[in-house]
Amino acid sequence: MKLAIQTKDFSFTYPKTKEATLKGINIPIYANKVTALIGPSGCGKSTLLRSCNRIHDVYPGNSYDGEILLYDNNGEKAENILQYKKENDLINLRQRIGMIFQKPTPFPMSIKDNITYGLKLSGIKNKTELLDRTEIALKGAALWEEVKDRLNNSAMGLSGGQQQRLCIARAVALKPQVLLFDEPTSALDPISTASIEALISELKNELTVLIVTHNMQQASRISDYTGFMYLGDLVEYDVTETIFLNPKEKKTEDYITGRFG
Amino acid sequence: MLFNRFFRGLSHTSAWLVLTILFAIIIVLFHYSKSAIGDFGFFHFITNSKWIVGNDGNGGNFGGLIPILGTFLSSLIAMVFAIPIAMGIAIFLTEIAPEFLKAPVGIAVELLAAIPSIIYGMWGLFYFGPLLQSWFGGQSNSLLTAGVVLGIMVIPFMAALSRDAMNTTPSVLVESAYSMGATRYEVIKDIVFPFAKKGIIGSVILSLGRALGETMAVAFLIGGVFRFPDSLTSATISIPVLIANNFGEAGNLQLSAMFYMALILFIISFFTITIAKFYFLRKTD
Numbered sequence: 001m002k003l004a005i006q007t008k009d010f011s012f013t014y015p016k017t018k019e020a021t022l023k024g025i026n027i028p029i030y031a032n033k034v035t036a037l038i039g040p041s042g043c044g045k046s047t048l049l050r051s052c053n054r055i056h057d058v059y060p061g062n063s064y065d066g067e068i069l070l071y072d073n074n075g076e077k078a079e080n081i082l083q084y085k086k087e088n089d090l091i092n093l094r095q096r097i098g099m100i101f102q103k104p105t106p107f108p109m110s111i112k113d114n115i116t117y118g119l120k121l122s123g124i125k126n127k128t129e130l131l132d133r134t135e136i137a138l139k140g141a142a143l144w145e146e147v148k149d150r151l152n153n154s155a156m157g158l159s160g161g162q163q164q165r166l167c168i169a170r171a172v173a174l175k176p177q178v179l180l181f182d183e184p185t186s187a188l189d190p191i192s193t194a195s196i197e198a199l200i201s202e203l204k205n206e207l208t209v210l211i212v213t214h215n216m217q218q219a220s221r222i223s224d225y226t227g228f229m230y231l232g233d234l235v236e237y238d239v240t241e242t243i244f245l246n247p248k249e250k251k252t253e254d255y256i257t258g259r260f261g
Numbered sequence: 262m263l264f265n266r267f268f269r270g271l272s273h274t275s276a277w278l279v280l281t282i283l284f285a286i287i288i289v290l291f292h293y294s295k296s297a298i299g300d301f302g303f304f305h306f307i308t309n310s311k312w313i314v315g316n317d318g319n320g321g322n323f324g325g326l327i328p329i330l331g332t333f334l335s336s337l338i339a340m341v342f343a344i345p346i347a348m349g350i351a352i353f354l355t356e357i358a359p360e361f362l363k364a365p366v367g368i369a370v371e372l373l374a375a376i377p378s379i380i381y382g383m384w385g386l387f388y389f390g391p392l393l394q395s396w397f398g399g400q401s402n403s404l405l406t407a408g409v410v411l412g413i414m415v416i417p418f419m420a421a422l423s424r425d426a427m428n429t430t431p432s433v434l435v436e437s438a439y440s441m442g443a444t445r446y447e448v449i450k451d452i453v454f455p456f457a458k459k460g461i462i463g464s465v466i467l468s469l470g471r472a473l474g475e476t477m478a479v480a481f482l483i484g485g486v487f488r489f490p491d492s493l494t495s496a497t498i499s500i501p502v503l504i505a506n507n508f509g510e511a512g513n514l515q516l517s518a519m520f521y522m523a524l525i526l527f528i529i530s531f532f533t534i535t536i537a538k539f540y541f542l543r544k545t546d
Contacts, residue, residue, distance in 0.1 A: 053440055055436055055439060055440055058435070058436055058439050060359060060360065061360075087444060087445075091442040091443075091444065092442070094439065094440050094441065094442040095441075095442040098440065098441075099436075099437065099440035101433045101436065101437055102433070103433060105431070105433050105434050105436075105437040107434070107437075107438065107451070107452060107455075108452075108455050108456055109451075109455070117438075117441060117451070118441035118442060121441060121442050121443055121447060122442060167437070170441070171440075171441070174441070174442070
């Protein structure tokens with residue numbers, strides 16, 4: 001199996017705190033699979049996710065330790081993304097590793113401009129290419145039929161579920177290797193949640209998914225691998241089925257069965 | 262129960278008091294300016310550039326063109342000067358400044374806003390006006406000096422309001438732009454600015470309202486002469502300065518003409534503030 005990302009003894013400390021929030025995490029993220037991170041609030045799962053595209057760097061004063069290796073498409077050559085210093089390297093990284101947030105975050109512009117925003121940033125100017133890529137991305141996010149007649153309307157007018165699919169389309173349009181999902185359905189109703197989950201299962205044909213979720217049923221439905229985190233440690237990592245049916249650690253079992261968390 | 266009714270009555274009275282004062286001001290302005298309105302009409306008054314006191318001290322030929330122009334032009338210069346600098350400060354404070362600089366610079370901006378306008382006036386009169394004169398020629402007390410100092414005066418106000426508007430941009434929106442590979446400049450240009458646009462426009466209009474009505478600093482700096490400004494560096498007069506300078510010795514009709522000017526200033530400021538409120542209150546679609 002090909003690797004997409006691998007962390008090695010990765011630790012992370014927020015500014016003005018003494019204790020590390022993540023302590024020596026080693027987790028493999030396999031290419032074209034869905035890996036879920038579960039665990040109670042404050043366990044560090046979002047912190048780990050947000051380290052993978054260095055979005056922490058938007059705020060000053062964080063410190064990273066260890067390595068996060070990002071592999072190329074063949075799963076052979078890897079670079080340690082924590083060594084990136086220049087803004088340009090971070091921009092390239094973020095175009096390779098997209099991110100979807102808890103709440104839908106459409107930009108205050110039209111539906112079409114939302115999709116083409118990242119494409120234009122990456123230097124594509126040709127209008128037909130932009131339009132084609134918009135259509136492909138919206139189809140990929142199962143949103144095309146709903147919005148094809150109002151591409152120039154404001155994205156703020158879409159429903160919550162549509163907005164979240166727009167955000168996925170926007171990220172997919174850049175053809176990233178990896179998509180990070182930070183509890184993407186926590187603000188959505190069950191029907192929209194189902195459509196996002198279906199979409200995530202589709203997406204893994206083309207890219208790698210790392211998803212943080214509070215919802216254990218969701219993790220068991222959509223993921224191939226699951227990592228259980230607790231107080232900044234990766235307690236257990238395995239094939240999703242094993243984690244949910246045969247956990248090795250007592251802590252994992254307690255959490256899965258709802259005894260705490 | 263009694264207490265309840267007492268407070269209800271008190272808060273009602275307070276609220277109505279504001280409206281009463283507003284209407285009282287309009288009525289008084291209108292009442293005293295009636296004879297000037299009768300004599301000069303509206304269009305004739307605002308297009309007449311003369312301000313001549315009659316021989317007996319009571320009559321005369323009064324027109325508002327020059328002070329209206331002086332008010333607008335000095336405020337316009339103030340805005341042209343203040344907007345880029347205020348936006349720079351606001352962007353610096355919200356997106357660029359490191360944490361340890363945000364608080365001191367923010368406090369400095371608020372302190373600037375608290376300086377009484379007469380101090381700006383004196384500073385402009387003794388230092389800044391001569392400096393501008395040595396650069397651009399003309400007179401040291403001029404439209405330009407008044408406008409630029411007015412601009413400096415409203416910068417803190419405008420910067421603070423714009424900063425607050427920009428701070429309302431949700432951090433996830435900013436993060437998601439970064440996560441698309443945007444640079445800091447692109448995030449500010451494409452996300453923060455459009456998101457805070459209405460608040461920023463509101464801050465500009467509110468600042469304009471302050472600049473239009475400012476008396477003390479402008480009285481020091483605009484020259485106070487009733488003359489058509491043929492260049493930026495020539496002295497002229499604005500509505501508040503005209504009123505402040507001539508109130509003491511004015512005869513009946515001149516007094517009425519000044520009330521008329523005050524009424525016009527009131528209407529101008531009232532409309533500016535109304536537009537600002539309209540922008541502030543309007544919901545994003």
